[in-house]
Amino acid sequence: MSPELTISGLAKLAGVNVETVRYYQRRGLVSTPAKPLESSRRYPADVANRIRFIKRTQALGFSLEEIEGLLQLDSAFACAETRERMQDKFVLIEKKITDLMAMRDAMGTLATGAVGSGPLEGCPLIAALGMPETPQREE
Numbered sequence: 132m133s134p135e136l137t138i139s140g141l142a143k144l145a146g147v148n149v150e151t152v153r154y155y156q157r158r159g160l161v162s163t164p165a166k167p168l169e170s171s172r173r174y175p176a177d178v179a180n181r182i183r184f185i186k187r188t189q190a191l192g193f194s195l196e197e198i199e200g201l202l203q204l205d206s207a208f209a210c211a212e213t214r215e216r217m218q219d220k221f222v223l224i225e226k227k228i229t230d231l232m233a234m235r236d237a238m239g240t241l242a243t244g245a246v247g248s249g250p251l252e253g254c255p256l257i258a259a260l261g262m263p264e265t266p267q268r269e270e
Contacts, residue, residue: 135173145182152182158195160185160202192224 142149155161161181164172181202188198197216204213 134176136176136179137171138174141174141176141178141182144176145179145186147182147186151186155182155185158199160195160199192220 136144138149138152142152145152152161156163161178164174166172184202185195185198188201189195193201197220201213201216204210204216
């Protein structure tokens with residue numbers, strides 16, 4: 132049996148602050164153990180693994196609602212569905228990267244002055260942002 136921890140000990144072991152643990156409890160992502168009379172709640176040390184999973188999965192771009200769904204799939208029988216959800220998220224991330232690269236290129240063009248070299252009223256950067264977009268070529 133794993134040692135039991137106070138909420139502060141659990142937070143330290145999981146690498147989060149106490150308020151994060153409490154927030155996850157309110158969201159139902161981490162269970163709240165019973166509070167003994169005249170004592171503080173005790174958490175199994177393996178709850179830290181669950182909290183680390185939540186934090187790492189958030190860092191991968193999953194919402195807390197999506198993470199809750201993944202936690203409900205935590206069994207050997209649902210591993211294929213978990214993999215499918217992760218692959219779907221991967222596709223979304225790839226699209227975001229493509230969009231961000233296009234945004235970076237457009238911003239670079241505007242910021243370096245490649246737009247608006249002719250005499251216009253007002254700021255040519257603002258005018259350029261108001262122009263219709265040119266269609267992107269499919270590669």
